[in-house]
Amino acid sequence: GAVVSQHPSWVICKSGTSVKIECRSLDFQATTMFWYRQFPKQSLMLMATSNEGSKATYEQGVEKDKFLINHASLTLSTLTVTSAHPEDSSFYICSAEAEGASEAFFGQGTRLTVV
């Protein structure tokens, strides 16, 4: 199947700093990418949907100024957690799908710990 690479797989940062997570589709063009967050023992929750070249659509309750999403090319989307706080510590995972596809492919996820 198609490959989606997410980097880094884990990161520890100090409170107040910003962290960037990359999501790349390695062997297909991803017209749409999705960002999810998972808190311990909870479901994966969709944060935002991004289409290449346009602004991301954020789910209700997700702060767009805190979670900056850029989908500048058909193979790369980035999520930047700005001014991170301990409550932002979570597992973030991206998925990507090609135009017209009925299946999404997931990255391996990023474990963010804010100290």
Next chain:
Amino acid sequence: GNSVTQMEGPVTLSEEAFLTINCTYTATGYPSLFWYVQYPGEGLQLLLKATKADDKGSNKGFEATYRKETTSFHLEKGSVQVSDSAVYFCALLTGNQFYFGTGTSLTVIP
């Protein structure tokens, strides 16, 4: 609204044991149903899917049947192996959006 309720783990089984992981859903419309698996250090991988009622998805010895009457999509395998140790996520897709269960961690011991 749309949601997925999945059996809580962790689940620990001996090799060759029978596996069932329960999954029920609530959805508007006619969703597609999926099981994803996440092996340690890897991304979610599609395990199997079913797109309409009574469809059975199967892969690698795993099976799940889309039951509209009970709104369920339980995952089963007749004889698990150590290599099946992973986290399993039930999900539904409606419109363009996935809804996931909380995931069930499975550990198979020799």
